[in-house]
Amino acid sequence: MSAPALRTPAARRLCAVLAAASLALAATACGGTTKGSTKNSAEDGGAAASDAKADPNAATKKDLTVAFLPKQVNNPYFTVADKGGEKAVEELGSTFKEAGPNSATDTSGQVSYVNTLTQQQVDAMAVSAQDPGALCTALKQAMKNGVKVVTYDSDTKPGCRHVFVSQASAEALGRSQVRLLGEQLGYKGEIAILSAAQTATNQNTWIGFMKDELKKPEYKDMKLVKTAYGNDDAQQSFQQTQGLLQEHPGLAGIISPTTVGIKAAAQYLSGSKYKGKVMLTGLGTPNDMRKYVKNGTVEGFELWDPAKLGALAAHTAVALSSGQITGRQGETFKAGALGTFTLGDHGVVDLGEPTVFDKKNIDRHRF
CATH class of the missing domain: 3.40.50.2300 (Response regulator)
Incomplete structure (x- = not known):
């Protein structure tokens, strides 16, 4: 079987347009512990922080490759979220990629994409997990190979990634x-x-x-x-x-x-x-x-604003790659205009409180 192809920005935009049309018609989006990168996860259930000490003042690395792996590439929600991630990655001076299955239930497809991204030696990947355990072996192998792993929107097991970017508590x-x-x-x-x-x-x-x-x-x-x-x-x-x-x-x-x-x-x-x-x-x-x-x-x-969620996932991935954070509780990092964030228990960072939309305010929001 050939390796899954990564989508180019042009192809991704075309898929988003076709997906939106099809949705409108249809309706009328673990393996063993590895040394170093997952040292503390097996024993305490914490995030897979590396052995290195975080340096919040470290320079932000550029020319990284950051890949986003949503549950489903043609889901309008993830289109917005990943577009926010793409913008943030490019503003940080790095390269954005997106890959993923066309079905929101294709767990094996997600595993295949994780393996492909690992083989392509991306610096970091942001993953919205289909299943809490199914991706663990592949993600641990990615981390063993030096890939910084962030989950966003939907988490895997804490020991199988460095940081989870949560929409809110x-x-x-x-x-x-x-x-x-x-x-x-x-x-x-x-x-x-x-x-x-x-x-x-x-x-x-x-x-x-x-x-x-x-x-x-x-x-x-x-x-x-x-x-x-x-x-x-x-x-x-x-x-x-x-x-x-x-x-x-x-x-x-x-x-x-x-x-x-x-x-x-x-x-x-x-x-x-x-x-x-x-x-x-x-x-x-x-x-x-x-x-x-x-x-x-x-x-x-x-x-929440999905574009901001994607942007925070991007900033988190770059902060990990730059050594500004490692995934441990209490570490802080700056995420551009989004502000400064602190990692909580099990390496979780919350975007913020959700907003209630009704007749009074819905026209003030366009996403």
């Missing part, structure tokens, strides 16, 4: 979506979750906090009746929304913590008798959700 994201729906429902009624893939690390972490939030007394009259999976595919998510309402005709609300899922669910609801009756919230982009907010299908939803 996983707990804050999970709980805030439940609170938002609770406010919209008056804290009463049956609810469902429309997720991406069953193995998606970020989705499952957020859903865990959603379920924990629902245990609080104020949600005693809200009941989670089902979690469905649309695999970040517009058509599947549309059909899953339809199926949820057929199976649970009394459903009062849906949370979809995925940009593809919430858009597909909104599209179904807006053309059905459930419009304005079944509340929908979750994580979406203003450009995707604007018309559904304005036509009354959706009252409010939330998200």
Whole structure:
């Protein structure tokens, strides 16, 4: 089998255009421990910090090759995120590459791309993991070969990368979506979750906090009746929304913590008798959700800026490659206009708090 080809910027832009069109039609995004680079991970579950000591004042290296490996290259969310990463990498004086599968569930494809990037001797890679464990062996081999590994949007196991760039605190994201729906429902009624893939690390972490939030007394009259999976595919998510309402005709609300899922669910609801009756919230982009907010299908939803997430992943990758950070808790680095960031437990850095979008502010945001 030939090695997967990396996409050029021109090809990537063409794919994004074709993907956007196809999405619109469809709906109507571990092996053993290696010495040195993963020294502390097997024993304490921490990030795979190197043995070297961080030097926050070290010069930023240029002429690096930084590769982005999203879950799915034709997913509009990752198109925006990786474009932010590309801009940041180029501003830092280095070269950007993007590679990845066309399906959001192609875990073996992601492994193949990690191996290819390692063979091509990139300096750093930013990966949005399909599965928390499936990439570990390949990522550890990359680190053993000197590649700095950052995960963004969706993490792998901490010992299989140096730093995870999180959209926001996983707990804050999970709980805030439940609170938002609770406010919209008056804290009463049956609810469902429309997720991406069953193995998606970020989705499952957020859903865990959603379920924990629902245990609080104020949600005693809200009941989670089902979690469905649309695999970040517009058509599947549309059909899953339809199926949820057929199976649970009394459903009062849906949370979809995925940009593809919430858009597909909104599209179904807006053309059905459930419009304005079944509340929908979750994580979406203003450009995707604007018309559904304005036509009354959706009252409010939330998200971070994916372009900033990609940019922070790029700055993190370059900071690692420059020796400014190693992945240990407490290390700090500068990320241009985004500000200064500090690594938390297990080498996690948070972009910041999510923003709630509604009729009052959605036209002020264009992404």
